[in-house]
Amino acid sequence: MNKSERLKQRMLELARNLWWTWHPEALDVWRSIDAGLWRESRHSPVVFMKRLGKERLEEACKDPSLCIRIHRVFSDLDRYMESASTWGCLHAGPLRARPVTYFCAEFGIHESLPLYSGGLGVLAGDHLKSASDLGIPMVGVSLFYREGYFRQRLSEAGEQISDYELFDPEDLPLVRVKDRDGNPLTIDLPIQGDRVQIGAWTAALGRVPLFFLDMEKAFREMGIQELGRRLYGGDEAVRLSQEIILGIGGMKLLLSLGIKPGVIHLNEGHCAFAPLEYARHLTEEHGISFDSALKQAGSRTLFTTHTSVPAGHDRFASSLIDRMLWQYRGSLGLGHEEFMDLGRVYPGNADDPFCMTVLALKTASKSNAVSSIHGKVSREMWRDLWPDRSPQQIPIGHITNGINVLGWLAPSMKQLFHQYFPPDWESRIGEENTWLHIYSIPDEELWNVIVFLKTRQFKFLPGAPHRAHPKASLSDPRALTIGFARRFAGYKRACLLLDDPVRLWRLLSDSDRPVQIAFSGKAHPRDDIGKALVRKVYQFVTEPRIAGKAVFIEDYDINVCRHLVQGIDLWLNTPRQGYEACGTSGMKVALNGGLNLSILDGWWPEGYTGNNGFAIRGSRNENNGIRDERDREAVFEALEKEVIPLYYKQDEDGVPRDWVRRIKQAMCTLGWRFSSDRMVKDYTDHCYRPAAGISTCEMNIPFV
Numbered sequence: 001m002n003k004s005e006r007l008k009q010r011m012l013e014l015a016r017n018l019w020w021t022w023h024p025e026a027l028d029v030w031r032s033i034d035a036g037l038w039r040e041s042r043h044s045p046v047v048f049m050k051r052l053g054k055e056r057l058e059e060a061c062k063d064p065s066l067c068i069r070i071h072r073v074f075s076d077l078d079r080y081m082e083s084a085s086t087w088g089c090l091h092a093g094p095l096r097a098r099p100v101t102y103f104c105a106e107f108g109i110h111e112s113l114p115l116y117s118g119g120l121g122v123l124a125g126d127h128l129k130s131a132s133d134l135g136i137p138m139v140g141v142s143l144f145y146r147e148g149y150f151r152q153r154l155s156e157a158g159e160q161i162s163d164y165e166l167f168d169p170e171d172l173p174l175v176r177v178k179d180r181d182g183n184p185l186t187i188d189l190p191i192q193g194d195r196v197q198i199g200a201w202t203a204a205l206g207r208v209p210l211f212f213l214d215m216e217k218a219f220r221e222m223g224i225q226e227l228g229r230r231l232y233g234g235d236e237a238v239r240l241s242q243e244i245i246l247g248i249g250g251m252k253l254l255l256s257l258g259i260k261p262g263v264i265h266l267n268e269g270h271c272a273f274a275p276l277e278y279a280r281h282l283t284e285e286h287g288i289s290f291d292s293a294l295k296q297a298g299s300r301t302l303f304t305t306h307t308s309v310p311a312g313h314d315r316f317a318s319s320l321i322d323r324m325l326w327q328y329r330g331s332l333g334l335g336h337e338e339f340m341d342l343g344r345v346y347p348g349n350a351d352d353p354f355c356m357t358v359l360a361l362k363t364a365s366k367s368n369a370v371s372s373i374h375g376k377v378s379r380e381m382w383r384d385l386w387p388d389r390s391p392q393q394i395p396i397g398h399i400t401n402g403i404n405v406l407g408w409l410a411p412s413m414k415q416l417f418h419q420y421f422p423p424d425w426e427s428r429i430g431e432e433n434t435w436l437h438i439y440s441i442p443d444e445e446l447w448n449v450i451v452f453l454k455t456r457q458f459k460f461l462p463g464a465p466h467r468a469h470p471k472a473s474l475s476d477p478r479a480l481t482i483g484f485a486r487r488f489a490g491y492k493r494a495c496l497l498l499d500d501p502v503r504l505w506r507l508l509s510d511s512d513r514p515v516q517i518a519f520s521g522k523a524h525p526r527d528d529i530g531k532a533l534v535r536k537v538y539q540f541v542t543e544p545r546i547a548g549k550a551v552f553i554e555d556y557d558i559n560v561c562r563h564l565v566q567g568i569d570l571w572l573n574t575p576r577q578g579y580e581a582c583g584t585s586g587m588k589v590a591l592n593g594g595l596n597l598s599i600l601d602g603w604w605p606e607g608y609t610g611n612n613g614f615a616i617r618g619s620r621n622e623n624n625g626i627r628d629e630r631d632r633e634a635v636f637e638a639l640e641k642e643v644i645p646l647y648y649k650q651d652e653d654g655v656p657r658d659w660v661r662r663i664k665q666a667m668c669t670l671g672w673r674f675s676s677d678r679m680v681k682d683y684t685d686h687c688y689r690p691a692a693g694i695s696t697c698e699m700n701i702p703f704v
């Protein structure tokens with residue numbers, strides 16, 4: 001093999017391990033070899049490698065500094081894969097024999113693998129990335145949607161248009177799962193009266209394998225085409241079928257591969273059938289009753305709930321459950337009503353539908369919400385499941401979400417950390433001490449990096465891969481830049497400020513202390529309220545007087561989010577109090593030198609210290625109109641009296657000292673606590689080890 005063939009071989013290897021998605025140095029390899037091709041390949045290394053010509057590769061081989069960089073990335077990956085001195089070796093070694101199996105309906109890993117819709121998926125992706133970094137034995141299980149989630153386009157009138165494309169799995173970093181004889185593995189599954197077949201693909205996330213069940217053949221047999229290929233795309237029957245495939249099919253897949261779950265982690269209710277299938281397997285294996293098998297399966301099961309919005313929990317009608325699952329429930333030895341009761345808040349009540357969250361809460365030995373406040377809301381929401389208990393005794397705890405720091409940190413900020421943090425800081429992200437070193441960075445240096453990131457952002461906005469609306473961009477890189485990017489759901493109130501256009505215009509048109517806003521976000525295709533909000537924001541930003549002062553960036557995804565959080569001064573979060581389960585985008589902003597201005601909901605009551613951002617106590621008035629009015633008033637107050645004066649109090653060198661002090665406080669207090677390293681360690685200590693039955697005394701013997 002000559003030099004360029006060898007290089008190609010290793011690059012293909014790199015393309016197939018998604019480790020590169022949270023190591024920007026690796027990502028840079030593709031971009032440095034051919035930036036144009038990288039863009040054309042839509043940031044997919046697999047497509048990039050298919051299209052990369054021999055000449056270009058040979059040219060790269062002749063560039064010594066590029067070669068050194070590429071080989072450094074290869075050896076980093078090798079070292080990463082081989083490292084035996086991880087946190088997990090010491091704290092989760094026994095899980096090697098029986099790993100944590102982590103189920104989720106979506107995984108957001110990178111924009112080139114569009115199998116996610118938003119926060120839930122991105123969180124699941126970050127969870128696996130940190131599990132890999134920490135060396136926790138884990139496998140992920142999800143679904144492969146051939147059309148993924150939609151891409152958003154806006155019409156000239158601001159109507160959201162949803163575009164779906166059909167992916168070729170060959171263009172994604174996926175490998176088909178094979179059986180012992182080398183044939184594509186298929187799993188048989190009873191849905192309705194039929195036995196359908198599903199296949200599977202696998203991706204490597206560093207040390208963690210992630211399986212995607214392929215529904216194509218099953219849905220063809222069932223006569224469901226398009227809708228079955230979409231994430232959250234179909235009607236109830238499609239959705240239930242997808243969830244049967246995810247939970248039951250996913251567990252069958254693991255068992256057929258010889259993977260015995262040490263822990264079954266259900267990330268949101270969609271996958272709640274998984275422990276049922278594990279219990280069925282135990283009845284076959286040990287000849288025990290379904291009841292005791294379900295108890296055993298449940299003792300290994302952990303459930304994380306993610307939404308405070310009642311409609312966000314899947315509920316299926318009794319007739320649909322009967323039609324889809326009569327055959328399966330027979331194999332568990334259960335009658336229809338008995339099966340229904342597993343998912344009912346009120347057993348025996350024929351009007352109570354089958355709720356996936358209820359099934360999960362009843363099965364799992366431990367359940368948790370994703371922030372302290374969400375824990376409280378969830379205990380209240382599900383108290384009828386435990387009628388004899390007071391709200392405080394409802395067994396739903398909380399582990400607050402976090403983000404994968406290395407994946408969300410801008411490369412130039414990372415460079416700065418390298419200069420001022422201890423050399424091993426990357427393996428100590430979840431520790432408070434690591435982040436104290438923020439204070440040794442001189443204000444000017446930190447501010448310079450922030451200004452650099454903002455300027456880069458301004459180059460991105462107009463050239464955003466999917467067209468920014470309007471064509472004009474934000475005009476002033478030095479102006480206080482506000483970001484509002486999230487799912488356009490009613491309770492998040494994207495239009496809170498827009499509803500007082502006079503006051504907003506006063507802020508945007510102030511030439512001494514200019515303010516500008518970047519909006520981005522998708523509404524669910526069937527959410528008419530959300531789509532109306534998109535239209536309203538669009539109509540606002542396209543008013544001629546607004547040109548250069550506000551923009552809407554189409555097709556919010558991981559790429560758009562990464563650019564926004566890495567180049568914004570202020571992240572605005574205005575949910576109706578009590579509805580935000582956690583939220584993670586604000587954590588990404590804090591890492592990169594931005595500040596949060598948020599209603600005290602979700603993660604922010606835990607994050608806000610009084611001097612590391614800005615907080616608004618949301619109104620709890622029962623009337624939404626009054627509530628919105630009060631919150632709008634409070635947000636404008638905060639902007640006019642606190643945020644804008646602090647940002648524009650700059651010294652003769654143009655450095656806003658007090659603002660920078662707040663940024664440092666934000667990084668130092670939030671960086672470690674809201675990292676997914678901290679989160680995965682919490683899960684390991686409080687949930688995984690107990691669920692796997694690992695005693696603390698075993699833990700004193702490091703696993704080698």
Ligand SMILES: *Cc1c(COP(=O)(O)O)cnc(C)c1O
Pocket residue numbers: 117118119120122485486487556557558561562582583584585586588
């Ligand atoms: C981080 C992220 C989210 C979650 O952020 P929220 O604060 O919950 O809105 C959603 N979508 C994308 C693409 C993200 O990267």
